[in-house]
Amino acid sequence: MSGSGGDEQLEPFGRIKLDGIYFDWASGHYLNPRLLAYELAATIETLAPLDQPIQALHASVFSEGRSDRTIQITHGALADYFITASTGRATTTISTSSGPIPAADVLIWRKWIERLVGEATARTELAAGFAQPANDSASFLMAVNGSAATSRVPQTLIPSNSSIVLKTQQALLRREGEKSASEQLDEHQVALKRAEQKVVELSAQLETKTAQNQQLMDELELQRRELNEERRARREAEDESIHMEERLEQVMGLAELMRQDNPLSPPELIRALQCWRELTQDGTHNPAGAGGRGVHPLVEVWIERNCYQLNKTEAERLCAVVSWRKRGSGAIRSQ
Numbered sequence: 102m103s104g105s106g107g108d109e110q111l112e113p114f115g116r117i118k119l120d121g122i123y124f125d126w127a128s129g130h131y132l133n134p135r136l137l138a139y140e141l142a143a144t145i146e147t148l149a150p151l152d153q154p155i156q157a158l159h160a161s162v163f164s165e166g167r168s169d170r171t172i173q174i175t176h177g178a179l180a181d182y183f184i185t186a187s188t189g190r191a192t193t194t195i196s197t198s199s200g201p202i203p204a205a206d207v208l209i210w211r212k213w214i215e216r217l218v219g220e221a222t223a224r225t226e227l228a229a230g231f232a233q234p235a236n237d238s239a240s241f242l243m244a245v246n247g248s249a250a251t252s253r254v255p256q257t258l259i260p261s262n263s264s265i266v267l268k269t270q271q272a273l274l275r276r277e278g279e280k281s282a283s284e285q286l287d288e289h290q291v292a293l294k295r296a297e298q299k300v301v302e303l304s305a306q307l308e309t310k311t312a313q314n315q316q317l318m319d320e321l322e323l324q325r326r327e328l329n330e331e332r333r334a335r336r337e338a339e340d341e342s343i344h345m346e347e348r349l350e351q352v353m354g355l356a357e358l359m360r361q362d363n364p365l366s367p368p369e370l371i372r373a374l375q376c377w378r379e380l381t382q383d384g385t386h387n388p389a390g391a392g393g394r395g396v397h398p399l400v401e402v403w404i405e406r407n408c409y410q411l412n413k414t415e416a417e418r419l420c421a422v423v424s425w426r427k428r429g430s431g432a433i434r435s436q
Contacts, residue, residue, distance in 0.1 A: 116163075117211050119195065120204035123186050130218075132225055139187035140221035142180040148217075151177030154198075162197065163208040173198040174207065369415070373422040376403050380423065396424040 117125075126134040154173035162172045178196040182204070185192040194201040358366055359374060380388045380399055388399055400420045404411055411419065 115211050116208040117214070118205055119160075119182070119207040119209055120193065122209065122214065130222075132222060135187045135189055136225060137218070137221060138183040140225045141217060142183035142187065144217050144221045144224065145176055145180040145183070149176050151175060151180065155179065159210045159213045161208055162202055162206055164206045168208075171198075172202065369418065370422070372409070373419055376400060376419065377423045377425075379403060381425070396420055 123134055123138060126132070126137055130137060152175055154175055157168075157170045160174045160179065162169045162174075174195065174197050182192060182195045193204055195204050195207055196202075355374075357363060359371055360366060361371060377384075380403060397420045400423055401416065404416060404419070
């Protein structure tokens with residue numbers, strides 16, 4: 102059987118033929134197969150609208166090693182199939198969008214149908230429990246084996262879709278939901294405590310890191326200040342070195358000026374420097390007397406002592422060069 106999807110090759114792994122489900126119950130399930138088929142049909146009817154097609158993954162037509170997904174099977178058709186099986190009548194076909202199809206050509210996803218069978222089994226057991234009186238196992242035995250173990254007249258089972266069964270199922274689901282919510286709350290509380298503990302640990306680590314960073318910043322600031330001081334001292338040393346070099350150049354120039362064998366040295370300037378050095382002891386002593394002697398008398402004495410033959414103009418010029426006081430300041434007194 103083929104359609105637009107007939108060329109799709111499928112393997113029946115994990116699937117079971119529709120006509121084999123009922124026979125598997127007869128040999129491997131503890132409930133009455135007819136009762137289980139009825140409850141399974143009721144369960145299927147609650148899944149979706151009866152005219153809604155079943156997903157091809159859950160139920161598909163499969164023939165000659167190929168599937169045809171253009172042929173659809175509705176939830177109502179599958180429920181009708183199991184309702185017919187619950188009456189004990191043999192059914193070999195199922196209604197599809199292309200008409201009746203052999204049940205042997207329909208493959209059902211095993212995990213999907215097993216889940217529905219589990220729900221139907223739970224509903225059947227719950228309904229059987231409500232139907233039987235206390236300490237009466239005959240009704241439940243009939244639900245299991247299809248016949249009573251005694252001659253007692255079997256009681257009618259409560260339908261699984263009755264209000265009392267549905268309310269009980271809702272109560273059980275609510276209880277499971279409350280238990281699940283309680284477990285989730287406990288898990289959330291444990292997770293919250295762990296998170297709070299983690300926050301405390303991270304806060305302590307952050308505080309430690311902050312203190313370490315502050316200490317590092319203080320050390321860096323101290324190093325920066327020391328480096329600035331070192332740079333300042335180096336600049337001052339460089340400035341002093343430059344100043345000393347400048348003074349050394351002056352001294353060297355003065356020494357060259359005082360060198361008598363230098364043809365460029367002026368004789369009168371050399372004589373004036375010699376006079377100034379002797380009179381002031383190289384600039385460390387003021388030779389002016391306490392009585393107010395001026396520079397001129399001191400220079401005249403120096404000229405006579407060194408036997409220089411100078412005329413009046415040369416002597417006055419020497420006094421003017423050697424004099425260390427400003428014009429009009431009068432005689433320099435001893436200090």
